[in-house]
Amino acid sequence: MPSILPVHPQPLPGELFSSWVHRVARANGQNVFSLCYLLAPEMKNTYYNCDYLVDEGIVFKFAKVLRASREKAYRTTLESFAGYLFEQATPKAHIKTCILQTGIKRYDDVRFNLQFCPACLSEGCSYFRKKWRISWLTVCTEHACQLHDRCPECNFPVRPLKNDVGQPYKMPFLGKITECFQCGFELKDSTAKRANLEVLSDACWYEEALDLGYISLTERTWIYSFSLFSVLRHLIYLIGSGSSKGGNPDTMPHEFRYNAMRELRGVFRDWPNRLIELCNRRGIKYYHFTNMTKRKPLLPYWLDAAIRPRMYKPKLGPTKESVAAAIAYLRTHEIRTSLLQVNRILGYRDSGLIKKFYKEIHE
Structure with a gap:
């Protein structure tokens, strides 16, 4: 050599x-x-x-x-x-x-x-x-x-x-x-196509974060740049997953990634209001973020703290009061009371909790 x-x-x-x-x-x-x-x-x-x-x-x-x-x-x-x-x-x-x-x-x-x-x-x-x-x-x-x-x-x-x-x-x-x-x-x-001004503004902001290694979302929220980009990448995945070329953002053609960035423009501004608005508009739920990574914790703390209070809606099981109310409704409308009918009214097929409360009420 x-x-x-x-x-x-x-x-x-x-x-x-x-x-x-x-x-x-x-x-x-x-x-x-x-x-x-x-x-x-x-x-x-x-x-x-x-x-x-x-x-x-x-x-x-x-x-x-x-x-x-x-x-x-x-x-x-x-x-x-x-x-x-x-x-x-x-x-x-x-x-x-x-x-x-x-x-x-x-x-x-x-x-x-x-x-x-x-x-x-x-x-x-x-x-x-x-x-x-x-x-x-x-x-x-x-x-x-x-x-x-x-x-x-x-x-x-x-x-x-x-x-x-x-x-x-x-x-x-x-x-x-x-x-x-x-x-x-x-x-x-090659022909140079003009870029959307908001996408350009976001790109400048992201490049600044990439150079510094950190960025500020609010006066009190400073985060590492790689953490921000992991969430941005997942958002591109969520936006593009409904298209024929959706899936992994790192293999998407430019056209699909650019369109996703247009829809995500300003998503980290006015934190977290614009992200919540996007999620509501696109039907994105809290659980859609929990597959970002297989590591623990599943979500970065700064993201979880911002979206959990406004997006997390745990599925609650039937209560004894709701079962009693369903039975009262059936009796009021002279409908034959049965475990099957109570399940149907409360939106279940065969709930173990409904069965338990039903027996307690009839004892």
């Missing part, structure tokens, strides 16, 4: 690791994967999921031969979001919360896990931002436009590293980082 590469481009602000590697390889006249295998043999056959699988050890190898600081190099990785976007680092996990997922290798061409802003790609040196992998981020806050998650020409996912992977007849494409690996379309020429 070389001690220092001839040309050593440094990570650009907010750059994604795979984007940095692509620029390094081209600057040194190398194929991306040949260079990766030379510097870190453990990266072999990881082109489809490079950013997910890179760990601290690998990125430090690149930092050493590129004369880059370890801190700047590590900041290009998705793992550097730990404690900000998600709670803990999971270097060996193939699923990172709030990160658009690639999935296993056979899903490589059907998962849209990298977004882009055509205006950002057109400015100065073109590169892909790390934040474009975040599932709840659907707009560019710098250019007030929606992000794209696929090539508008052929509808294939954005895979810059595949520009160096053999195409038909085993000929490498060797296109620019901003060209679609499938059809060669220049992604910088």
Whole structure:
């Protein structure tokens, strides 16, 4: 392994690791994967999921031969979001919360896990931002436009590293980082769609929380950013679960995530009134939040304390007084009194409590 590469481009602000590697390889006249295998043999056959699988050890190898600081190099990785976007680092996990997922290798061409802003790609040196992998981020806050998650020409996912992977007849494409690996379309020429202003405002607020690691909901309620994003992700799931592309927010196409963010605009403002209004409008109940995680407690305290008094309505069983009232009603209307009739009036099929109280009343 070389001690220092001839040309050593440094990570650009907010750059994604795979984007940095692509620029390094081209600057040194190398194929991306040949260079990766030379510097870190453990990266072999990881082109489809490079950013997910890179760990601290690998990125430090690149930092050493590129004369880059370890801190700047590590900041290009998705793992550097730990404690900000998600709670803990999971270097060996193939699923990172709030990160658009690639999935296993056979899903490589059907998962849209990298977004882009055509205006950002057109400015100065073109590169892909790390934040474009975040599932709840659907707009560019710098250019007030929606992000794209696929090539508008052929509808294939954005895979810059595949520009160096053999195409038909085993000929490498060797296109620019901003060209679609499938059809060669220049992604910088994609149409920039104007974003909803409230969605933009929310995105700026969320990005601020991501940078700081915490955010304020009220004067007395300060929470960690990763806790906020876990609830936001679950809300996207609840909003999108009724659609054909609903389910996991980290695998949803951009269109569905953007529409969900439009409906969720301002949901954490005037806390918790706007969230309660949304839940009432969409028929979201308290129990819909209890499947956010399998860990204990099921809900973050700040969320539970805000919504439980106004949304939690436990299902109460029949009381002895209600059974007595049902019997009195049957007698008043000269209807034959029976255990079956009492169950029907109170809305039960065969309640053990009704049976118990019925016997006590008739003793």
